[in-house]
Amino acid sequence: MLIVMKPDAVESDIEKVVEAIEELNLNAQVLLEKTRATIVVLGNLDGIEKARFVHLPKVSEIIKLTKTYRLSTRDYKSDNTIVKIGDATIGGDELTIIAGVCSVENHEQLFTVAETVKKSGAKLFRGGAFKPRTSPYAFQGLGERGLQMLAEVRAEFDLKIVTEAMDEHGVDLVEKYGDVIQIGARNMQNFSLLKRVGKSNLPVLLKRGFAATLDDLLSSAEYILSEGNENVILCERGIRTFANHARNTLDLSIVPALQKISNLPIIVDPSHGTGKTFMVAPMAKAAVAVGANGVIVEIHPNPERALSDGSQALTPAQYLEMVAQLDTVFKAVQSPKSQVQG
Numbered sequence: 373m374l375i376v377m378k379p380d381a382v383e384s385d386i387e388k389v390v391e392a393i394e395e396l397n398l399n400a401q402v403l404l405e406k407t408r409a410t411i412v413v414l415g416n417l418d419g420i421e422k423a424r425f426v427h428l429p430k431v432s433e434i435i436k437l438t439k440t441y442r443l444s445t446r447d448y449k450s451d452n453t454i455v456k457i458g459d460a461t462i463g464g465d466e467l468t469i470i471a472g473v474c475s476v477e478n479h480e481q482l483f484t485v486a487e488t489v490k491k492s493g494a495k496l497f498r499g500g501a502f503k504p505r506t507s508p509y510a511f512q513g514l515g516e517r518g519l520q521m522l523a524e525v526r527a528e529f530d531l532k533i534v535t536e537a538m539d540e541h542g543v544d545l546v547e548k549y550g551d552v553i554q555i556g557a558r559n560m561q562n563f564s565l566l567k568r569v570g571k572s573n574l575p576v577l578l579k580r581g582f583a584a585t586l587d588d589l590l591s592s593a594e595y596i597l598s599e600g601n602e603n604v605i606l607c608e609r610g611i612r613t614f615a616n617h618a619r620n621t622l623d624l625s626i627v628p629a630l631q632k633i634s635n636l637p638i639i640v641d642p643s644h645g646t647g648k649t650f651m652v653a654p655m656a657k658a659a660v661a662v663g664a665n666g667v668i669v670e671i672h673p674n675p676e677r678a679l680s681d682g683s684q685a686l687t688p689a690q691y692l693e694m695v696a697q698l699d700t701v702f703k704a705v706q707s708p709k710s711q712v713q714g
């Protein structure tokens with residue numbers, strides 16, 4: 373439920389509404405926008421009627437939200453959420469490129485890729501130290517040592533680090549060494565992990581699960597937002613379908629679908645979304661063309677030797693060529709500015 377206040381509502385009017393909400397053992401979150409104040413009611417609203425609030429002073433309108441998510445909606449907050457990470461922003465006017473390695477393997481691999489990413493002008497570096505692998509026998513990542521190496525990249529190249537946490541202990545470590553916590557596709561509905569990152573001060577990159585609908589994705593984002601962390605970045609990384617020409621089916625239609633109803637930024641992962649190097653640049657360009665806020669991609673100096681995901685890795689040269697193309701596509705679609713229509 374959303375309670376929209378009249379433009380002339382003052383602080384004491386808002387307080388009265390908040391008190392009425394809290395009397396019902398529910399929580400209120402107030403958003404002050406330029407033209408209006410909106411109060412979203414958080415908690416289980418079964419049996420709670422609009423009538424309870426409608427007569428309170430300066431209440432303009434009460435909107436019943438029928439979905440399982442509230443804070444990520446444009447009904448609640450019409451402006452785009454812009455996530456700031458150092459001097460990088462995601463969700464604003466710039467195209468965000470997050471690039472790096474699939475897994476941190478060794479110093480040479482990591483620093484070669486970091487040098488390339490820095491050269492491209494990207495500000496965010498990805499790299500996994502805790503790897504969610506299908507087989508327990510596959511390379512699982514270097515763990516804390518890998519995070520320490522990522523922290524060295526951060527210091528040496530002035531890049532911000534995006535890295536995955538697979539459990540709550542992993543979140544503690546990412547908070548120590550990283551800048552953005554990635555929640556992988558396999559953990560999109562790990563609700564205790566989502567609640568934990570909701571309490572973090574770091575932004576969260578939330579990847580769409582293999583079989584998750586748009587509503588499932590936004591409901592997972594709500595777990596993070598409702599714990600107080602406003603900095604959630606959504607990521608489309610492909611879903612499972614019957615199609616087998618690619619590792620996953622990259623669902624680019626979710627980008628405008630999300631932008632229409634959600635205020636959260638959305639980036640696209642064409643590396644995991646296709647699983648094949650030759651498809652990465654074409655699908656990255658398509659992602660930018662449909663209005664994604666950015667892309668996240670994997671690079672390896674020697675893909676055939678990679679310990680994970682070599683078949684989808686770009687070489688440094690392929691990556692730099694792709695970035696130049698993305699820039700052209702971005703400029704072409706940038707104006708007129710608003711891409712969220714109808």
Ligand code: PEP
Pocket residue numbers: 474500504536555556557558579609644
């Ligand atoms: C990754 O980005 O390293 C990864 C494992 O991706 P996903 O969770 O989308 O499979």
Ligand code: MN
Pocket residue numbers: 474475644670680681
């Ligand atoms: Mn990978």
